[in-house]
Amino acid sequence: MRLGVLDVGSNTVHLLMVDAHRGGHPTPMSSTKAALRLAEQIDKNGDLTRKCADSLVETIAEFSGIARSSGCEEMMAFATSAVRDAGNSDAVLARVLDETGVTLEVLPGEDEARLTFLAVRRWFGWSAGRILNLDIGGGSLEICSGIDEDPDVALSLQLGAGRLTREWMPEAPPDRRRIAVLRDWLDAELADAAKQVKGSGKADLTVATSKTFRSLARLTGAAPSSAGPRVRRTLTATGLRQIIAFISRMTASDRAELEGVSSDRASQIVAGALVAEASMRALDVESVDICPWALREGLILRKLDTDLGHGTKGE
Template sequence: MTPARIACIDVGSNTTRLLVVEREDGQLTEVGGLKVFTSLGAGRAAGEPLHAERIAAVVEAVGEQLAHAEALGAGSVDLVATSAVRSAPNGDAVVAAIQAAHGVELRVLDGETEAAYAFAGATIGLAGVEPDTLLAVVDVGGGSTELVLGTLAGGPSWSVSLPIGSARLPQCANPPCPDDLASLRARVHEAFAAIQPPGVPLLALAVGGSATSVRRLVGEELSATSLVAALGVLCSGTVAEIAAQHLMEERRVTLLPAGLVLLGAAAATLGAPLRVASGGLREGVLLAVR
């Protein structure tokens, strides 16, 4: 059987991202992708509408990514949106603008569905794990953070979606100072205070832009010690300096202090160190495509 070549575009609070894969027998092989910092959730307090210029940037990025997916031979493209669109009073405007410009539907995911896709994508191809082993997945995004527990055999059994992400927390000074980090930790601690997962996972996987970026600083395992070390790196120079030294986008470096604090809180809540997963939301979406 010829592998199916399919694609997903994920409209998030920070980025709009394309992933093109070949799917065969429940496995995904990446063919290509694109990422644009469209910052849809930037400069917006909770309950405020999305800015028109940010919506326009997303519409433009989606057009470029649809063309790229077609050039790579994708037979279908699934467009999904997460926290920035679902939480905004004018989120429907993003859906309508993409439909009008490109004739395609943007599917807005609720928190539970987003968590389920993240779990599926993070655990695909996981080796050496028994089917009934309790696993956790943490998805720190720009506008929300999802925690999921489940097994390979049964899928997700518990999840929570918190309306807090790297783009919703205050930006730090350049470079960050101890007071910035203390303020972030206080805000995040308050958001996580009532979360009580019904078990301690044997393995906890982290997905999302913060997790995949921080490994450039400290590697694949995001223990409490390594997260503190990563924050130390971010505090050691300006955004431009850190971005140049570690081959990262400046916008991502700006968001990372908040992302790292969120990852640390998630690890503490789950009672297990995090490991960066090889897949995430987009892979989960593509696994579910019929």
């Protein structure tokens, strides 16, 4: 069956369509994106701006039409932290439903973490042992650890790259003293979470998902996306520290010229790098393996497991 996943993230609205059956590898058919940067369009009252809501409704209507014309039997539409945390979330969701007919489900942070972990587990398999996974979004940081498909620990912290850019780094390049203060603040914010995660057991494999980690790995020499998803890509703590020293001295427009950094994420890559550095430091991690699967794939896998569990291929 052909499934569509409409992901309203804090940075990007992404429609992924796959052909899939239970027990099989979901085959991507098409991918359509729009960079709305919702996490950066919050007004002083904590609401998504009217202009932002207009863009969101227009984009969802367009992408829903693409899914229908492409033969999607079902489209799962969900939103993460930017919509979840907005003060006017209910009003925006109601408007989306009224004007597009799409029911946009808001995922709790812990569910987001667990679904991402499911995708990571399926990608690396049981032989990976206990997996620790880190995922940096625009609005939140998810941390999971476990030996099964459902993690023992699943945490969602309000430490996303877009959120911290808005709150800490409105200028680029950022002030050096502000970076030092942010590093100390992140260490304090992550202390309790790190204690909980480390208490669940030592990881056999540490993994990172999300565009932020992929971009950082690329900046430190990992293979480009054109090399395919199965090429091993890693990010080391040493390489990360070196790249932070480099990109934190650059303007956003200069960062956008770097290979692996898209223009819509150039403004927040420094904050994302600092969150990655602080997370790895708090968890005593020296390197992470980059996983190409994340939340969207986790939703597809869960859908196949539950809705198609009674059937077999070809039914």
